[in-house]
Structure formats: C-alpha cells, structure tokens
Amino acid sequence: MSETVRPTRPRLSVPLTGIRQAGGSVARAFGRSWAVVARRLEPLWRVVSSWALWAWRYVRPVLAVVSPLGWLVLASAATALVVGAVFGWAELLLVGATLAVACIVAACFLFGRSRFRVEIELNPRRVTVGERAIGRVLITNIGDKRSTATTLELPVGRGLAEFAIPGLAANADTEELFAVPTNRRAVIHAGPAVSVRGDQLGLFRRVVKWTEPIELFVHPVTTRLHPTAAGLVRDLEGQITKKITNNDISFHALRDYVTGDDVRYVHWRSSARTGQLMVRQFEESRRSQLTIVHSRDRRYYASDDEFELAVSATASIASQVIRDGTQISVVTEGLQLRTHSVVSILDDSCRIEPLEGETGNARTFAREATKRLPPPSVVVIVAGSLMDASDYRSVQRLFGGDTNVIAIAVALGQKARLTDVAGLSVISIGALTDLPRVMARAV
Structure with missing residues (x-):
C-alpha cells in the first residue's frame, strides 16, 4: 500500500505579547479620540444642560399636579389609543377615548384662583x-x-x-x-x-x-425640688479649690517676690519685718457651675417609659437650678440644651429623642460633650438602669478631684436609694416623686 501524503498548511505564529501591545495601542488611541470629542462637546453640553434646567423649573410645577393615579390613567389612555389604532380594535379605541375624556374633565377642576x-x-x-x-x-x-x-x-x-x-x-x-x-x-x-x-x-x-x-x-412632667438641694452647691459666691493663684479672694500664704509680680499684692508689713519683698498667694475660687450629662443612648434604658422618666429628672433638676440662679450646662449626644431660662430648657428637653445604633462608650460621649464647657464644680450623670457602675466611674474620672460627681440611675418602678460606689454617689429613682427626697439626702 502506498501512503498518501497530505500537504501541510503553513501556520502563522503571532506572539501573544504582540496582540496585547496592539490592543493597548487601539485602546489608547480610542481614549485620546474620546477625550478630544468630549472637550469639543463640553460647551454644547453646558448650553443644553442650562436650558434643560431652565425648562425643568417651569415644567416641574405643571407635572406636579398629576397624581400617581393620574399618570396611570394617562399612560393607559395613550396605550389603548395607540394599540387600538394600530390593530384596528374598536374596543381599545373606546377605552382610550373614555380615559382621555376623563382626564380632560378632571383637568378642568384645576382652573381658578383663590386669594x-x-x-x-x-x-x-x-x-x-x-x-x-x-x-x-x-x-x-x-x-x-x-x-x-x-x-x-x-x-x-x-x-x-x-x-x-x-x-x-x-x-x-x-x-x-x-x-x-x-x-x-x-x-x-x-x-x-x-x-x-x-x-x-x-x-x-x-x-x-x-x-x-x-x-x-x-x-415633660417635672417636679419642684428644694431650692439649694437642686443645685447641689451650697456656696453661690464660689467654691474654694486647691489650686494656688496670684490673685483671688481667699488668702493662702506669703512667698518671696518674683520679677513681674503685681505690686498691689505685696505685703508691706511682712516685707519690712523680713527685709525682703513678700507677696500674697491665694486659693482659686470657682464660680458654682453645674453640668448635667444626660445620655440618650437607647442601650442604657430598659423601656421608653424609663427614658421619659430620665428626661423628666433632667428637666426637673435643670429648672430648679436655673431658678436658683446657678450657672448650668445640660448636654446630651449631639445636643447642648439652652439654659438661659426655665422655658428654654423645657423647650429643648422636648427635642431629646432616643439614639439608636453604635454611639461609642459613655466616657467618650461625656468627654466630647463637655470639653468646651466651663470647668464644673458639680457634675450630674443621668442614665437608665442598664448603665453599669463602671460607666459612671469612667465618666467621673474625666473630672478633677475637686469636682463633685453624682450619678442618677433611673430604674422605673424600683425602690429609691442612695448608694456609694468607690466614692461616687449613685442615686436610684423609680418614680419622679422620689427625686426631691433622694436629692435632699445627697447634699
């Protein structure tokens, strides 16, 4: 047998890298062409868009009078008339004409103007x-x-x-x-x-x-507190702190004169006795300042009624403090309440709503909310029954040792009590009527 030899076709071998380079060249050329076209069309697009916006301002009020049901009827009328005319269906033409007439009659009710x-x-x-x-x-x-x-x-x-x-x-x-x-x-x-x-x-x-x-x-429902107990501050003229200053009211001690000291505070009698200049030192007096830190984070409250009780407690304390003439600041997440009058604090307390989602811990909230406020002499923390004692303690550590910090834990229906947690006074109330009695014991 003789073998048949089939002629082989020559194969054209093209490297893959060459195809990729050719494709990349085409893409770059297309991109450059599109950029040129876009630059040339940009002035035209600006004119068209400005005219479209101008036209939309006038067309939008006209289209706004059509209700969703009206758009449905108009679309149904147009569809019925077009399909009926194309296929010669008299029934669809009758339906479309009826819907169109209904729209025309309904549009007549829009005419007329009242003043x-x-x-x-x-x-x-x-x-x-x-x-x-x-x-x-x-x-x-x-x-x-x-x-x-x-x-x-x-x-x-x-x-x-x-x-x-x-x-x-x-x-x-x-x-x-x-x-x-x-x-x-x-x-x-x-x-x-x-x-x-x-x-x-x-x-x-x-x-x-x-x-x-x-x-x-x-x-919110509020209750009247004892006038001085509400502010938790007995000295409205100012509280003496341990900080030493060069000029104030409360005398502390004498020290040697240093260049730059005010000569008004030189104690001449002691200077004559010792033979060198002596100046007075004072203990800094701080104006009574109450800060209420109210958390509206829902995770700290067992129910909506408990949240409302907490708002009532905050509003009651703040209202009485304002009546007593003590400076006060009331802060909550994302909101600082106005405190220049009783009406303003009650108005803003109406805007306190529970906060959902992740809001960080209590310490972070209190630090951010109070960092721009005057240094407080008393801080009152108000939260629900689900806030732990560790959260109250973390907020307490934000303030100095000469700041009195009191926590009010609202536990709806629970018995009122006053406890001490590592130097922190925690007032628990189960009803608004408990607040005056327990606050009087806290001072």
Missing part, C-alpha cells in the same frame, strides 16, 4: 404632657370675588387635619378648631396649611401653600 389669608393659632403654645391644647385656623377671603369651595389640609404632628372650606364672599372669613394630641413629650409641628384643588377621582391635585409651620412644645 386667602390663613392664620394658625395654638392655645397655649406650651403645655405639659396630658394637658389639653386647642388649635384654631382662620381663613379669610381677601379677593374681590366670591371664592369657590375648597379643601384645606393642615398637618399636625404625624396626623393630617382636613377642613372643607365653603365658598366665601369677599372679605368674609370662617374658622375651624382642631385638637392637638399631647399624650407624649414632643415638639409638634402644625402646618403648613395648604389648599387643595382637584377632581373627585384624584387624577389631578393642585396644592397652594398659605402658611409656615408653627411649633407646639409638649413639655
């Missing part, structure tokens, strides 16, 4: 939890013609009050009353009041804003 003056009043503006608060809305037609009937919506906290406003003659007015829920401490916003024009189907809705929101403060 109102709307006033919102809350009486009173500040209440305590559980007290009654009544709101009043006064609507006046300030136009020259009779207004059409409309609906007025007023957000109140998390709720929404709706009022059906009848047609009003020129300069006529009507008023509506509403109750504000005050069952929990909060800052309740009433408003803004808006009038709503639209159809009964809810396809279109035009909203006109008439007022700005106003605030109702629902203060």
Whole structure:
C-alpha cells in the first residue's frame, strides 16, 4: 500500500505579547479620540444642560399636579389609543377615548384662583404632657370675588387635619378648631396649611401653600425640688479649690517676690519685718457651675417609659437650678440644651429623642460633650438602669478631684436609694416623686 501524503498548511505564529501591545495601542488611541470629542462637546453640553434646567423649573410645577393615579390613567389612555389604532380594535379605541375624556374633565377642576389669608393659632403654645391644647385656623377671603369651595389640609404632628372650606364672599372669613394630641413629650409641628384643588377621582391635585409651620412644645412632667438641694452647691459666691493663684479672694500664704509680680499684692508689713519683698498667694475660687450629662443612648434604658422618666429628672433638676440662679450646662449626644431660662430648657428637653445604633462608650460621649464647657464644680450623670457602675466611674474620672460627681440611675418602678460606689454617689429613682427626697439626702 502506498501512503498518501497530505500537504501541510503553513501556520502563522503571532506572539501573544504582540496582540496585547496592539490592543493597548487601539485602546489608547480610542481614549485620546474620546477625550478630544468630549472637550469639543463640553460647551454644547453646558448650553443644553442650562436650558434643560431652565425648562425643568417651569415644567416641574405643571407635572406636579398629576397624581400617581393620574399618570396611570394617562399612560393607559395613550396605550389603548395607540394599540387600538394600530390593530384596528374598536374596543381599545373606546377605552382610550373614555380615559382621555376623563382626564380632560378632571383637568378642568384645576382652573381658578383663590386669594386667602390663613392664620394658625395654638392655645397655649406650651403645655405639659396630658394637658389639653386647642388649635384654631382662620381663613379669610381677601379677593374681590366670591371664592369657590375648597379643601384645606393642615398637618399636625404625624396626623393630617382636613377642613372643607365653603365658598366665601369677599372679605368674609370662617374658622375651624382642631385638637392637638399631647399624650407624649414632643415638639409638634402644625402646618403648613395648604389648599387643595382637584377632581373627585384624584387624577389631578393642585396644592397652594398659605402658611409656615408653627411649633407646639409638649413639655415633660417635672417636679419642684428644694431650692439649694437642686443645685447641689451650697456656696453661690464660689467654691474654694486647691489650686494656688496670684490673685483671688481667699488668702493662702506669703512667698518671696518674683520679677513681674503685681505690686498691689505685696505685703508691706511682712516685707519690712523680713527685709525682703513678700507677696500674697491665694486659693482659686470657682464660680458654682453645674453640668448635667444626660445620655440618650437607647442601650442604657430598659423601656421608653424609663427614658421619659430620665428626661423628666433632667428637666426637673435643670429648672430648679436655673431658678436658683446657678450657672448650668445640660448636654446630651449631639445636643447642648439652652439654659438661659426655665422655658428654654423645657423647650429643648422636648427635642431629646432616643439614639439608636453604635454611639461609642459613655466616657467618650461625656468627654466630647463637655470639653468646651466651663470647668464644673458639680457634675450630674443621668442614665437608665442598664448603665453599669463602671460607666459612671469612667465618666467621673474625666473630672478633677475637686469636682463633685453624682450619678442618677433611673430604674422605673424600683425602690429609691442612695448608694456609694468607690466614692461616687449613685442615686436610684423609680418614680419622679422620689427625686426631691433622694436629692435632699445627697447634699
């Protein structure tokens, strides 16, 4: 047998590195070309974007009157008309025409303008939890013609009050009353009041804003404390510290004169007796300063009611200290409360809400919150029943030995007691009524 010899085709061998280099060259060339095109189109893009933003400012209010249901009906009408016309389905054409007519009729309810003056009043503006608060809305037609009937919506906290406003003659007015829920401490916003024009189907809705929101403060429940016990500071003229200074009120000792000393403090009688200049030294007096460190970290509280009790305790102490005229600072995570008056501290206490998530330890929070405050003579730490004694001690170590630190542990329903933990006074209260009695024992 003879063997058949098949001719072999020559193979072209291309190194892989050459392919990679060629691909990289193409990519770089494409990148350079795209950069050139982008630079040339940049002025055009700026003009187009500016015109688009200008047009959107005018188109957006028009599109905002269409509700989600209205967009659904419009899309359904357009789809039905297009599909019906393409496939010759009379039924779809009828459905599309019906929906289109409904949209046209609904849009007619948007036309017309009313001129109102709307006033919102809350009486009173500040209440305590559980007290009654009544709101009043006064609507006046300030136009020259009779207004059409409309609906007025007023957000109140998390709720929404709706009022059906009848047609009003020129300069006529009507008023509506509403109750504000005050069952929990909060800052309740009433408003803004808006009038709503639209159809009964809810396809279109035009909203006109008439007022700005106003605030109702629902203060926490507080209790009165003994005047001097609340501040935990007996000497309102200033407390003597162990720090030595060159000028103050409390005399400490005499020392030799050093160049630069104020000659007003030279003790001439002692200088004449010893034959060398002697100057007075003083113990520094510190103005009474109370700092309340209130933690709103939820992990330190067993329940929401316990958290509210802690806020009431802080507000009670701070209110009495302000009445006594002692300087005070109240800090919590991310918030320093205003303390220039009792009303301001109660208003800001309404804004204290539980803090969720990781917030670091108590020592870090207290250090950051108090580092810009005046040096305190008394520090009160307020937290829930789940804060450990070690956390209180870590906060205590931030302050000097001449600072009196007291911890208030709020344990809802527990018996009130006063304990000493390694030199730290820990006051435990189970109800707000325990606070005056236990605080009086702490001083």
